[in-house]
Amino acid sequence: MILRGINLSIKKGETVAILGPNGAGKSTVLKILGGLIKASSGEVKVNGLDLKKDSYDVKRKIGFLAHNSFLYDHLTPLENLKFFGKLYGVENVEERAKQLIDEVGLSFFTHDPVRSFSRGMMQRIAIARAIIHQPEILLFDEPHTGLDQQAIKLLNDVILRMRDEGSTILMVTHDFQQAIETCDRFIIIKNGKIVDDLQNVERNIDTITEKYMEQVSGL
Amino acid sequence: MNNLFKAAFIIAGKDLYSEWKTKQVVTTMLIFAGLVIVTFSFAFDPSNNAVRAIIPGLIWVITIFSAILGLNRSFLSETKNDNLYGMIVSPTDPSSIYLGKVIANFIFVLIVQLVSIPALFILFDFRFMGNFPLFLAVVVLGTFGFISVGTFLAGLSSNSRSSEMLLPILLFPIVSPIIIAAVQATRILLIDIEQIASAISWIQLMGVYNLVFFVLCLVLFEYVLEV
Known part of the structure; x- marks a missing residue:
């Protein structure tokens, strides 16, 4: 049992940082919310919709940025974003993908395979992938790890812009400085339990x- | 239901496009098929009438082993950057992922068969005198059965460190009925056409096997992704 009695309610538009030592269960919370892991008991509700029963509708609202990029190495940023955009049913997906590549400052590399990208460039495309369907809820799993200052600024700008647009953001992080810059609420998890909110x-x-x-x- | 097929075609399209770009899987499968055909054509005298008897078996040896090469890659190619998780967190039914992979793998094997079976017939100087539509049905049904179970087990074994060894071990006991049926039906249609009624029975068996295992795999794939 990784999590024990997690009871968490988050209002629309909140930006929440989940803090805690290694192995506390922070990423597990995020993976359950994102549908990567099924909880052995309990329920996840988003706007009254149950994640298990209405997973299609709930997942459409969620953008997930994990430690790994989920991108295909041999495909270009445009091809990657078009693929994920189609899975989310994004209209005018090519236009939207090009707009996002431009926003993350990689329009010069639109047609290069992502295997030649640095960690920072890969993470920028991963951010674009996570927000391609304009999600209402964003889940970030240690998003600042391994990023240079420019990429950190870009990521924080995305988080703050999404917050201003009314998106709800949950971010697992060890980087307190970035958490303070972007979040309003701080949850501390220890040994699978919320110990402070x-x-x-x-x-x-x-x-x-x-x-x-x-x-x-x-x- | 619409979303199931739509997402499946998007995933299959991505796999086919990836293959078009990298040419890794089908090329490897074709090289393997070519090696088998050339080796056997030198090992046996094609002018000997008895050699005709090995052609049905050879068709399925090429299909099975080249398909395993493709099946192994099918899910391993999704592990590099946790690509599979990208599909799981999207509003995509797990069955769509399975269906998309089945479509892509099936097309890869059909391409290999389209090249290797005529090459086999030419190198063994074999003149096809049987019922071609039935032969086509046997090839398609046999391949589909093998691929539908193989894709499911490839997904299951991809979480293991020794997945390339695990897949054949898990696969062969389960697909043996369809292999036996496919080889028997192919043998009858190629060299023993008088027993066509028996071939139809084997085809019916393949149809039932495909239906049962395809539906089972489609429904159970959700649990494979949880492993």
Whole structure:
């Protein structure tokens, strides 16, 4: 049993950072929400829709950015985005894909296979893949890992823009600085349980670090 | 139901397009088929009438072993960047992923058969005198049965470290009925046409096998993705 008694309610438009030590179950929460893992018990509801029963409708609302890009190495960014766009039923998928490639600053590499891309470039295309269907909910699993400053800024801009447009964002991260820059609420998970839920706290790295250390020290 | 087929065709289209770009799977399968045909054509004297008896078996040796080469790659190519997860988190039914993979693998094997069977007939100086539509039906049904079970088990074994070894071990006991039926029906249609009634019985067996196993695999594939 990885998670024990997780009871979490998130309002539309919230940006939530999930913090916790390695092995706490943060990514598992995200994988269950994204439909990658089925929970052995309990339920996930999105706008009243049950993830198990209405998985098609729920998954249409979710954009998932994992540690791995989900991209096909031998395909170009355009081909990758067109494939995933079609799976999500995006209209004018080619136009939308080109627009996103442009937005992530890789229009010069539109027709190059992604195997020649650096981690940062790959992550930019992965961000485009995650938002190609303009999801209402975004799930990010350690999205800042291995990114250069430019790519971090681009990712944070996407998160903040999506937040301003009313999207709900859940982000698993170890990077407190990025969490503070983008999130309003901070959930700390330890040993599969939510041990703290920081809402309306001062968005200050010292405050968050202090609260975090209080919970996870003496692990 | 519409979404099931739509997503399946998108996935099959992606696999076919990937193959068109990389030419890895079909090329390997064709090289294997060519090697088998050339080796056997040198090992046996094509002018000897008895050699005709090995042609039905050879057709299925080429089909089975070249198909396994393709099946092994089918899901391994989805593991590099967790590509399969990209499909799972999208609004795609697991059955669509299975169906899409079956369509792509089936087309790959048909391409190999389209090249290798005529080549086999030419190198063995074999003149086809049987019932061609029935022969075509046997080839298509036998291949579909093998691919539908093979794709399911390739998905299952792709989570294992030694998936390339695991797939044949899991596959052969389950597909032996369809292999036996396909070889028997092909033998009758190619060299023993008087027993055509018996060939039709084998074809019926293949039809039932395909129906049962295809539906089972389609329904159960959801659990394969959970492993």
